[in-house]
Amino acid sequence: MPAAEVDALLATARTFVREVLVPLESQLLHGTWAHSEPLLAGVRAEARARGLWAPFLPRALGGLDMPLDAYARLSEVLGWTPYGHYACNCQAPDVGNMELLLQFGTDQQKATYLEPLARGEIRSCFAMTEPEHAGSNPVWMSTTAVRDGDDLVITGHKWFTSSADGASFAVVMAVTDADAPHRHARASQILVPLPAPGYTLVRNIAVMGESGGGWSSHAEVRFDGVRVPFTNVLGAPGRGFALAQERLGPGRIHHCMRWIGICERAFDLMCRRAASRELAPGDVLANKQQVQFWIADSRIEIHAARLMVMDAATRMAREGQEAAREEIAYIKVFVANTLQRVLDRAIQAHGALGMTDDTPLAWWYRHERAARIYDGADEVHRSVIARRALKPYLASATPRD
Amino acid sequence: MPAAEVDALLATARTFVREVLVPLESQLLHGTWAHSEPLLAGVRAEARARGLWAPFLPRALGGLDMPLDAYARLSEVLGWTPYGHYACNCQAPDVGNMELLLQFGTDQQKATYLEPLARGEIRSCFAMTEPEHAGSNPVWMSTTAVRDGDDLVITGHKWFTSSADGASFAVVMAVTDADAPHRHARASQILVPLPAPGYTLVRNIAVMGESGGGWSSHAEVRFDGVRVPFTNVLGAPGRGFALAQERLGPGRIHHCMRWIGICERAFDLMCRRAASRELAPGDVLANKQQVQFWIADSRIEIHAARLMVMDAATRMAREGQEAAREEIAYIKVFVANTLQRVLDRAIQAHGALGMTDDTPLAWWYRHERAARIYDGADEVHRSVIARRALKPYLASATPRD
Amino acid sequence: MPAAEVDALLATARTFVREVLVPLESQLLHGTWAHSEPLLAGVRAEARARGLWAPFLPRALGGLDMPLDAYARLSEVLGWTPYGHYACNCQAPDVGNMELLLQFGTDQQKATYLEPLARGEIRSCFAMTEPEHAGSNPVWMSTTAVRDGDDLVITGHKWFTSSADGASFAVVMAVTDADAPHRHARASQILVPLPAPGYTLVRNIAVMGESGGGWSSHAEVRFDGVRVPFTNVLGAPGRGFALAQERLGPGRIHHCMRWIGICERAFDLMCRRAASRELAPGDVLANKQQVQFWIADSRIEIHAARLMVMDAATRMAREGQEAAREEIAYIKVFVANTLQRVLDRAIQAHGALGMTDDTPLAWWYRHERAARIYDGADEVHRSVIARRALKPYLASATPRD
């Protein structure tokens, strides 16, 4: 995609966000899904009309065919407001499911699941995390999918199955071959149309005070003997982890760039507040050195974060995901922590107002606390980085006799 | 109060909290006020039956007459659960209003406002903060109370008037003498029975996603010519700030000790989680050095926080509030920040579970973010401390010719 | 010791430090030991004349018989200047050796080693750390002391044997019974008169750029078959670790209180600088909010540190060292880190001047970096704290079937 085209798209997106989405923010953040969904349908139509639909999808599927590094920049622009990605049909978890289907789906799977998703007619979810097992150890999983004739019978308990409420299908991670010699070859990803006999949505989990609904929810679900044809396996059986890795790499870049968008919005709100809030007649908050330094430190960190994400995206686009694995670990830790600090400073600069839902800061403060947890907690990525850094040193260490 | 009696009370309170309050936590945190209020009525009856009612009030008013340092320890115990103070009728903002009435109220004011409050029959609120003015500059205020015959006519706009919803009266801070030479002598505190003609509860502000209700809410209110008799002034006219100071000193100690209670609960939850959550069969989270260090650092900081609060409380009990002013500033900053760090670590140790409302951590995480803002933001107290520290040095600095 | 007597002693010490020691600071810090030693001899005579000699020793030995909590306060006063403790003959490592001899020495050992040390006629050292083994694992040690008739023959390699240069004897930790079933019962502490055949002072280690000399040095030493009578064992054979623990508990309190003295001095220098350094005519550094907040944060942290140290000292004085073990771990971590932060801020406030030896800040900055390493690194103490905190939780964790 030529640079000029990318720039034009970014400009369009900026206008769209400011003109269409920001004015709806308050309604979207604080209403129910039943209230939001029709509003968002209108917003989506507008996004499509402005040529912002499904930016990462190929043109054949109605998308813009943006390469990863260009898309990362767009993702920042959309991140400026909580429903930016949803508006353009590039929201998690659908975006990840679309990428998987695109890359690994059979023609039939594409026709059944990808195409309506690409058109924004249906929604989907991804059921991997289990409440009984630590996410830091992804091969430890209790959900099973047992072969029975031409079918697979799925039994298990999942949570943080985001957007399950109202989803037309789930991609379910389940153990299909518990005895496979390599522990990363035991699970598969399976397409499960929803609702289905044996499937229960136990609850939309109350997360930071909100159970939400529809796309904006995180469900606990149960599969009690849910039966799907064996052909619903995505990719090959036993390739579940490999596919999850494929899914997570670009997903982390999307998240990171979205977080930078949030940082920029928080930064903008902090500066506005500093320039306008009077401590005494004529004496604004911006005169306080502490506020200045919150602004300066935030600017430095956001700048660093963006350079790192663009570097990782460029490397992944050029050399593939495996080559960029370490850079992705860097950004997952650095950007999530930058986000938390910037939001914290912006709230402090707003005083009591920062605690209210009169700005989107408090919404991000509570919901994006998860950024340091999902898709690999800080601790997981730091371990990965350390292991790789130490490897050559440990290999060469003189063994003790 | 003899040490043995204090110890016995603390033991009683601990049992009460664990037996009665903790089992109700989930309902109380996530239900509406209409749902919670009757539950809490039962809880309060139980608190009274166990001799834990109104610990800071004199016995004549049905209380326990605990001195500040003993009460501070009780406050920690009650802080273990979000409704601990409410259960024992020592919750903000009523506790502060009771202290003010006790110390400065006329006999009639006491009979009308204090006594039913002490019995837990009514609730009250405190209307000081204004959305248009920075809390860091408390003398800058737009609400006025103008003398008209035997009455005062109050006009103004307030927010974060916590618990106004359902309150039987407000203590309102208003300018009564805009021309007083000393700017700390311009405002008064005025008792306003609610509801009243001219008074509007504009909204329960959505704070971190929750508007709440009843005691558990923060209102925006308007006074448009609300008329009260001049005898409703609390203390003397022009003494508003002096009274606010009287109110805030012990209030900050109460808050700090409550926060330590929260810290201890978060610490307990973190340790339980560390000891029980398996990363792989037989390998618990507690084996991870990072988790151990979160626990160690939290323990050290909580220990420091408690010593500082007890030191401030002891000094205030012994030498009065003015003497302890600096120590109070220390704890307001230190404990609020310790609280935020400990909660953050406890959430991280819980992973996805930490984001949910299945533990009280997420509730505190979002609502106690305000601890660094209310009753003097970090920045206000740090300025006070620095000014006092620098004073002798600046006085002696050789002036430049 | 009556409170009034303690207060009088502290006042005397404060005057002594300011009148006698501070004026000599520059000479003492930047001259050689050959230059400093005679100056310090005069200072010591003055300390003795002012009744400040050997505050922790019993009166029979010429000391002041101060209990630990009173001594802790004195230690802060002396910590204000780098040679404060040396001036009063309560400097490490002699103070620890005197405590050990006092508590565990035979009459003959006391006559030979303790008495001249108490009079300040000789100096001593403590040889425990070995370059080949991590200090975090104190039972792993290569130095041995082998019985040979009535003698012990010591062979080993030690470093950070502080003040070995010029010392009249060393207390050497060596394995005397490698096969003792309990690994804490394998080593002994042995008195070794210096110099001795087989003993070599390899070098005064260059530490942060300075090799120093005399008391002010850290030696690497070798014992190649150094022979001492078996009666030179201190306490009982195999009690080496028990004695080391006895030595380290009060030692850590002494260090912590000394560090608080350094913090207070740095704080004083920072305030002086802030009040006098002009950024423009009439505009002093103290007007900068960042500088104010360095001052406020330092004040808060020093206050917390002092309360924690006094709490630990009081508990140790009252209940013994074992009871105060956890509190000692708290302060070792908290105070050492506070020290580093306060020094860092004070240097930053001084700008280029902070880098120079025109103030004592740079000296402390470089040499007290060791505070987070010696007598148990931060990581060792945090592990101890976490282990103790987790113990009850791990004990009760439901085992996995």
Add this chain to the structure above:
Amino acid sequence: MPAAEVDALLATARTFVREVLVPLESQLLHGTWAHSEPLLAGVRAEARARGLWAPFLPRALGGLDMPLDAYARLSEVLGWTPYGHYACNCQAPDVGNMELLLQFGTDQQKATYLEPLARGEIRSCFAMTEPEHAGSNPVWMSTTAVRDGDDLVITGHKWFTSSADGASFAVVMAVTDADAPHRHARASQILVPLPAPGYTLVRNIAVMGESGGGWSSHAEVRFDGVRVPFTNVLGAPGRGFALAQERLGPGRIHHCMRWIGICERAFDLMCRRAASRELAPGDVLANKQQVQFWIADSRIEIHAARLMVMDAATRMAREGQEAAREEIAYIKVFVANTLQRVLDRAIQAHGALGMTDDTPLAWWYRHERAARIYDGADEVHRSVIARRALKPYLASATPRD
């Protein structure tokens, strides 16, 4: 310069550093200048022989003509060891003086000062900072240069005139027109051959315990009526600040990249230590999660630092210094603080060894503490960043009536 040529140069430099400089480190860091200078003369001959001489100078002057972004990468390689830049004749302050002379010097000035400097035959210094005035306010300066016929007569007091000891000339910043309407147009930079009548080198300042000597020193100097011809003004009279700005921009990039070199060396030492230091037989430090996380956090921060410096260098090379001003402020703060954290972690990982001069860590720890102070303290740059960020917001803020 073609990429392949840059890569080849970097490889040559890496080999040179490891083969020639690292083995001499211990001697160079801990000997006197009299001892070091002849060693360094040999090293410089070797650097020249390997084609690494004066990388930033044009080929006509014997240099490599490297553009800024390529030079920044080389600077990292040379930063790996404390004398790397000196070895290649690109050490501060000579490098800055050469850049100034190259850009602004007259032919005669170039012949007299630049050419012997480029050949490494002489050394120079830069006298700007005054002890009486804060470096954060560079226009406040007392040194004057008064016109007297064809001469300028310089009177003033400077310090941190690095490398004055043995320098053949100084570039002196002095007020030449105190009444110039624009306060940035009052001073000039003047070439002063040394020694000179009226010039005194008062002392080599003891910095972090070391007075040093020769190039490796920081002098306090006095100019008492030092007379130079008016033609010794560099650039035009009154252009002193403009030239200082020209000098500082690339200088900060050089410093930052050198600091990254130090970070990489510290990282390497930390990993080596982690992989080889045993805590118990067979159990190395690298097994500790805390150590792993020091390594991971250091890797992330160094990566961010490098991307930021390369981004700033690229922008400056492409668009000029003014365009890159903000990016330079970012890196000055971010890299200096990263440096301090990485060194601190590396020292902690080394335990007692980290305090010694057996590694270069302690040397950098003490001397690079200045990184947060010189060339604009953290606070100065953060103020600049905040001012620029707030400008558009303050401009648009609705004025209060």
